[in-house]
Amino acid sequence: MSSEKREYAPINPPERILMAPGPCNLHPAVQRAAIAPLMGHMDPVLFQIMDDTVDLLRYAFQTENGLTLVFPGTGGAGMSGSFMNVVEPGDRVVVGVGGVFAGRMVDVASRLGADVKVVETPWGTAVDPEAMRQAIRQHQPKVVAVVHGETSTGVEQPLAEIGQIAHEHGALYLVDTVATLGGVDVPVDKLDIDVCYSGSQKCLGAPPGLAPVTFSERAVEVMRNRKTKTLDWYLDASMLEKYWNKERVYHHTAPVLMIYTLREALRIVYEEGLEARFTRHRRCAEALVAGLQAMGLKLFADPAVRLVSVTSVVVPEGVDDGKVRAGLLNEYGIEIAGGLGAYRGKMWRIGVMGYSAQPKNILLLLAALETMLRRQGFKVPDGAGVAAAEMVLG
Amino acid sequence: MSSEKREYAPINPPERILMAPGPCNLHPAVQRAAIAPLMGHMDPVLFQIMDDTVDLLRYAFQTENGLTLVFPGTGGAGMSGSFMNVVEPGDRVVVGVGGVFAGRMVDVASRLGADVKVVETPWGTAVDPEAMRQAIRQHQPKVVAVVHGETSTGVEQPLAEIGQIAHEHGALYLVDTVATLGGVDVPVDKLDIDVCYSGSQKCLGAPPGLAPVTFSERAVEVMRNRKTKTLDWYLDASMLEKYWNKERVYHHTAPVLMIYTLREALRIVYEEGLEARFTRHRRCAEALVAGLQAMGLKLFADPAVRLVSVTSVVVPEGVDDGKVRAGLLNEYGIEIAGGLGAYRGKMWRIGVMGYSAQPKNILLLLAALETMLRRQGFKVPDGAGVAAAEMVLG
Numbered sequence: 001m002s003s004e005k006r007e008y009a010p011i012n013p014p015e016r017i018l019m020a021p022g023p024c025n026l027h028p029a030v031q032r033a034a035i036a037p038l039m040g041h042m043d044p045v046l047f048q049i050m051d052d053t054v055d056l057l058r059y060a061f062q063t064e065n066g067l068t069l070v071f072p073g074t075g076g077a078g079m080s081g082s083f084m085n086v087v088e089p090g091d092r093v094v095v096g097v098g099g100v101f102a103g104r105m106v107d108v109a110s111r112l113g114a115d116v117k118v119v120e121t122p123w124g125t126a127v128d129p130e131a132m133r134q135a136i137r138q139h140q141p142k143v144v145a146v147v148h149g150e151t152s153t154g155v156e157q158p159l160a161e162i163g164q165i166a167h168e169h170g171a172l173y174l175v176d177t178v179a180t181l182g183g184v185d186v187p188v189d190k191l192d193i194d195v196c197y198s199g200s201q202k203c204l205g206a207p208p209g210l211a212p213v214t215f216s217e218r219a220v221e222v223m224r225n226r227k228t229k230t231l232d233w234y235l236d237a238s239m240l241e242k243y244w245n246k247e248r249v250y251h252h253t254a255p256v257l258m259i260y261t262l263r264e265a266l267r268i269v270y271e272e273g274l275e276a277r278f279t280r281h282r283r284c285a286e287a288l289v290a291g292l293q294a295m296g297l298k299l300f301a302d303p304a305v306r307l308v309s310v311t312s313v314v315v316p317e318g319v320d321d322g323k324v325r326a327g328l329l330n331e332y333g334i335e336i337a338g339g340l341g342a343y344r345g346k347m348w349r350i351g352v353m354g355y356s357a358q359p360k361n362i363l364l365l366l367a368a369l370e371t372m373l374r375r376q377g378f379k380v381p382d383g384a385g386v387a388a389a390e391m392v393l394g
Numbered sequence: 395m396s397s398e399k400r401e402y403a404p405i406n407p408p409e410r411i412l413m414a415p416g417p418c419n420l421h422p423a424v425q426r427a428a429i430a431p432l433m434g435h436m437d438p439v440l441f442q443i444m445d446d447t448v449d450l451l452r453y454a455f456q457t458e459n460g461l462t463l464v465f466p467g468t469g470g471a472g473m474s475g476s477f478m479n480v481v482e483p484g485d486r487v488v489v490g491v492g493g494v495f496a497g498r499m500v501d502v503a504s505r506l507g508a509d510v511k512v513v514e515t516p517w518g519t520a521v522d523p524e525a526m527r528q529a530i531r532q533h534q535p536k537v538v539a540v541v542h543g544e545t546s547t548g549v550e551q552p553l554a555e556i557g558q559i560a561h562e563h564g565a566l567y568l569v570d571t572v573a574t575l576g577g578v579d580v581p582v583d584k585l586d587i588d589v590c591y592s593g594s595q596k597c598l599g600a601p602p603g604l605a606p607v608t609f610s611e612r613a614v615e616v617m618r619n620r621k622t623k624t625l626d627w628y629l630d631a632s633m634l635e636k637y638w639n640k641e642r643v644y645h646h647t648a649p650v651l652m653i654y655t656l657r658e659a660l661r662i663v664y665e666e667g668l669e670a671r672f673t674r675h676r677r678c679a680e681a682l683v684a685g686l687q688a689m690g691l692k693l694f695a696d697p698a699v700r701l702v703s704v705t706s707v708v709v710p711e712g713v714d715d716g717k718v719r720a721g722l723l724n725e726y727g728i729e730i731a732g733g734l735g736a737y738r739g740k741m742w743r744i745g746v747m748g749y750s751a752q753p754k755n756i757l758l759l760l761a762a763l764e765t766m767l768r769r770q771g772f773k774v775p776d777g778a779g780v781a782a783a784e785m786v787l788g
Contacts, residue, residue, distance in 0.1 A: 008446060008661045010423060011654055013439055015431045022647060026432055029404060034428040034651060037409045038420055038601055040729045045407055052402060072603075073467045073628060076646035080628040108627045201647055207432055209466075209603060209649030232626040233502045234467060234474040250734070252470035253416060253595055255603030257428060258652065260405055267402045335434045340644070 016329075017361055020337035021151035021179060021310045021349050023201035023208045024356035026261075030206060033264040034257055041254040049263050050244060050254075056266035060181055060204065060274070061196060061214045063188040069244040070262065071211040071235055072255055075178040075199030078211025080108050081235035082197045083143070086172055086219055088228050089113030092141040094171070096127030096162065100152035100340045101176060105145050112231060117141065123153045123343070124312070126305040129161040136169050142222075143195075144171045148186065149179030151349060152340045154301040154312030156184065159191050167192060172219055178202060181212070182269050183281040183309045183353055194219040200258070203281065203309055205354030206265035209258040213237075265354075281308050284357045287389040288350060291366040294388030295373070295380045300347055312339075313348040316378050321345045324372045332368045359393050410723075411755055414731035415545035415573060415704045415743050417595035417602045418750035420655075424600060427658035428651055435648040443657050444638060444648075450660035454575055454598065454668070455590060455608045457582040463638040464656065465605040465629055466649055469572040469593030472605025474502050475629035476591045477537070480566055480613055482622050483507030486535040488565075490521030490556065494546035494734045495570060499539050506625055511535065517547045517737070518706070520699040523555040530563050536616075537589075538565045542580065543573030545743060546734045548695040548706030550578065553585050561586060566613055572596060575606070576663050577675040577703045577747055588613040594652070597675065597703055599748030600659035603652040607631075659748075675702050678751045681783040682744060685760040688782030689767070689774045694741055706733075707742040710772050715739045718766045726762045753787050 018024045026034075039046045057068050071081040083105070087093060093114045095105045098121040109116050119135045121127045127146060136144060144166035146157050159175060166173040172194040177186045181196075183203025188196050194216040201208035215223070215237070223237060230236040234252065242249040269277060285308040292299065292313055300312035315321045321338055322345070328334040339347030350365070366385035373380050412418045420428075433440045451462050465475040477499070481487060487508045489499045492515040503510050511533045515521045521540060530538060538560035540551050553569060560567040566588040571580045575590075577597025582590050588610040595602035609617070609631070617631060624630040628646065636643035663671060679702040686693065686707055694706035709715045715732055716739070722728040733741030744759070760779035767774050 006449075008450070008664060010661070011427055011430055011443055011657055013430045013433050013443070013654070016433050016437070018432065018434055020434050020436070023432055023434060023650060031429050033405055035425050036405055036407045038412065038417055039407050039410050040412055040414050040417060040731075041602065042414070042731070043410070043723070043729065049405055049407070055400075056402070073471065074646045074649060077467065077628045080626050084626070104627070111623050111625055111627055113625075199647065207649070207651045208435065208647045209652055229505050231505050231507075232474050232478070232629070233498070233505055234471045234629075235626070252468045253593065253602045255468060255601070255649075255652070256417060257601045257655075258603055258649070260407070261651075263405055267404070270402060329437070335437065337434075337436070 015333055017334045017364065018356050019351050019361060019365055020335045021351040022199065022353055024205060024351060024354040026207060027205055027265065027268050027355045029268060030261050030264045033260040036260050038256055041256060042250060046256060047248060049259060053259060053263045053266060054244065056263065056270055057212050057214065059270055060266060061186060061188045062190065063214050065188070065214045065216055067220050067241060068214040069240055071213055072252055073211055074208050075211050077235060078178065078197035078199060078213055079105060079176060081211065081237065082174055082195045082213055083109045084112055084230045084232060084235055085237040086143055086174070086195055086222050087112050087114045088226060090115065091143065092117065092139050093143045093145060094119060094132065094135050094139055094141040096121065096132055096146040098125060098127055098153060098155060099123055099147065099150035101150055102147045124155060124301045126155055126157050126302065129165065132162050133165045136165055136171060140169060141171050143174050145174040147176040149177065149184065149307050149309055151179045151310045154307045154310045154349065155305050156307040158305065163191050163193060172222060179309050182277065183357065185278055188214055200262050203353045204265050205268060206262040207258065209255060210262050281352060281357050283393065284359060284362050285311060285352045287359065287362045287392040288352060290392045291362065291385035291389035295370060295385040309351065309353050311350045311352065313350065315346050315348060319373060319376045319378050323376065327372045328368055334365055334368055362389055409727055411728045411758065412750050413745050413755060413759055414729045415745040416593065416747060418599060418745060418748040420601060421599055421659065421662050421749045423662060424655050424658045427654040430654050432650055435650060436644060440650060441642060443653060447653060447657045447660060448638065450657065450664055451606050451608065453664055454660060455580060455582045456584065457608050459582070459608045459610055461614050461635060462608040463634055465607055466646055467605055468602050469605050471629060472572065472591035472593060472607055473499060473570060475605065475631065476568055476589045476607055477503045478506055478624045478626060478629055479631040480537055480589055480616050481506050481508045482620060484509065485537065486511065486533050487537045487539060488513060488526065488529050488533055488535040490515065490526055490540040492519060492521055492547060492549060493517055493541065493544035495544055496541045518549060518695045520549055520551050520696065523559065526556050527559045530559055530565065534563060535565050537568050539568040541570040543571065543578060543701050543703055545573045545704045548701045548704045548743065549699050550701040552699065557585050557587060566616060573703050576671060577751065579672055582608060594656050597747045598659050599662060600656040601652065603649060604656050675746055675751050677787065678753060678756050679705060679746045681753065681756045681786040682746060684786045685756065685779035685783035689764060689779040703745065703747050705744045705746065707744065709740050709742060713767060713770045713772050717770065721766045722762055728759055728762055756783055
């Protein structure tokens with residue numbers, strides 16, 4: 001510590017249009033919730049807000065599951081916590097992997113002592129149910145896991161068939177819906193998903209920091225019959241449950257402001273209605289796709305399984321990824337994301353999520369992107385992107 | 395889901411005076427930070443805010459430690475993450491236990507596969523360094539752990555001697571400062587603490603949701619030489635480090651709003667200055683103690699090791715804990731906490747922390763408590779509590 005006093009100004013972040021794969025912009029009602037008076041984690045008024053949150057989560061997950069709660073961490077805690085509560089050391093797990101987030105599942109489950117078998121698919125494609133069937137038949141796993149919206153590739157994994165196969169072989173079906181819940185259809189009960197987790201900051205439209213999760217009766221049964229405690233005390237659902245249900249047994253000091261914002265974001269989801277919300281997301285994504293293609297850009301993901309909430313774009317030959325993204329951010333305040341892993345510098349990932357999924361944002365992004373591309377010598381027909389998007393938006 | 399649409403009103407929490415052992419009330423500047431425009435977790439402007447946060451944490455921890463960062467969870471994640479990163483399955487750990495939070499350390503470390511040895515002390519007393527010396531000599535642990543401010547009992551554990559003993563025997567010294575950092579002196583480098591974690595929502599004065607931590611070079615060395623990965627991917631400090639340092643490798647979607655509020659809370663700590671802050675906390679706690687004693691109430695903790703940030707009070711015979719606390723909450727908006735474990739219904743725990751540590755709150759609490767006690771037939775000399783507190787406050 002030097003003895004002279006450094007000056008720290010109050011933070012003053014610039015306004016951003018958030019179009020990376022999360023977080024997204026906040027609805028004004030969600031922002032207001034962030035400055036509602038703070039309460040303690042054992043306040044009866046907070047308990048009511050928590051009960052509302054659980055009710056509204058059941059609506060978003062389309063489930064009647066009793067055990068529905070919130071892990072006190074980001075989507076990554078959702079993944080860790082979901083595996084940790086149903087997996088014990090030595091258990092076998094089959095994961096379908098076609099991107100970074102499913103790859104992370106392999107790391108997460110392996111650390112927990114699971115024997116993980118991987119079914120790979122090239123980036124940009126969905127995992128093949130037949131390949132999953134073979135692996136499940138061969139390995140007879142306790143858990144079968146996939147990622148619904150793989151944001152590293154922009155692929156939406158079809159869920160129904162793999163779940164059926166998992167259950168035919170007596171396995172639990174664990175699905176990551178971090179990038180889809182609240183923006184893309186996730187009918188948990190209809191699909192018979194056993195463990196389904198998400199993140200607060202994507203299509204649900206709350207700030208990052210919480211990970212909702214819901215467990216089927218089948219999953220609860222597995223958890224009740226564990227031989228060992230979960231390896232991490234912090235994400236033990238049997239303890240979290242006693243805080244989130246009527247017992248109200250203190251576990252951790254809940255992130256109260258985050259719960260406020262999630263509850264309000266879920267209220268907005270409920271008031272808009274899931275169907276209307278899915279339509280809004282789809283319409284914006286379709287406009288974006290039309291615009292990008294009209295500008296001569298190539299999309300990355302297999303069109304048959306293109307993810308609504310994240311569109312992946314190939315950075316054209318000769319165009320500098322970093323300069324384009326810095327230009328968008330610094331000149332227009334628009335954030336989009338670059339590629340992950342081997343696709344660093346070679347891919348853009350554009351989020352159409354939550355409150356950010358608005359026609360005005362799509363048009364502005366397309367217009368600004370056109371400017372940036374032209375600056376780098378990539379020829380774009382004048383206004384082609386915006387015109388094509390407008391055609392879709394009508 | 396029933397088909398009729400339920401109504402959900404926007405949340406509208408009442409104003410509270412938070413005097414439980416955290417969370418505490420928020421400074422207006424911290425509240426403003428909670429509605430600053432949201433940014434993405436890879437935004438260069440956020441990286442600057444994160445750098446400030448680390449600098450300011452070094453100030454609060456009084457350390458030059460390189461590896462200083464924030465676990466993306468509450469104080470409980472701080473405890474889990476701190477043990478997880480230095481402990482591997484089979485490692486021996488000695489924990490000094492005199493309350494709920496040190497007891498939790500035993501659970502946390504045991505789940506991680508550690509061989510945990512406990513040195514117990516009765517609730518209300520501090521762990522005896524000689525008992526720790528014996529256990530450390532006998533068990534030759536890799537880690538020696540204590541809780542600085544045991545909020546379940548209101549005891550401040552003296553830190554210097556136990557740390558010395560730990561180091562004489564080559565062990566790492568791990569200290570929980572969730573209830574003290576920013577309100578009670580925690581000179582990490584001077585005390586040579588190897589792993590020191592805290593929570594955002596107590597004396598630091600931010601909302602709950604983050605757990606700052608700092609690791610000594612000795613601890614970093616142990617982490618670099620691990621044979622196994624941390625059991626939970628989410629709290630792996632080697633990955634968190636690459637996001638918090640200049641490499642900026644994406645790990646999780648950081649809880650951006652929470653980081654804003656922590657950075658602002660730390661700025662307030664810095665501007666007030668640690669010494670002034672300790673004095674303010676001490677002065678408020680002394681006034682509270684004087685007032686409670688003048689009202690004829692008995693304090694729980696050994697006076698020699700009474701914690702400044704949390705005062706534990708014995709509920710007098712014949713007084714209904716629940717009625718008193720409900721009255722304070724519902725009639726005056728004041729939250730204090732009850733006892734934990736065996737002391738449920740038998741103890742009050744009053745926090746004097748962060749922005750809540752203000753003379754006006756002490757006087758109001760004493761006045762309101764006097765009313766509640768009298769209502770239950772407990773005789774209090776008129777205005778005795780407030781008068782005694784005013785004597786201290788001067």
